[in-house]
Amino acid sequence: MGYDAYYLTAMLNGRSSKAAMLINGVTGQLRLDDNGQIHRELKWARIERGQPRVLPELPRSLTQEAEIAVSQQ
Helix, strand or coil: CCHHHHHHHHHHHHCCCCCCEEEEEECCCCEECCCCCCCEEECCCCEECCCEEECCCCCCCHHHHHHHHHHCC
């Protein structure tokens, strides 16, 4: 997240608005919520013959169910 952190620092420096923001970062999609917290949604990939291949997006309901299952462990 180094490049994205550097990019975010430049974008947030001198920002006066508290509104949420959405940024397509190098490591995934970054979202700044109304409380100033940064959330990152990563893209999934599979390595094929030494090269990363981005996997298709999952429906949000599936990823939310996976997050709930992990948090309950």
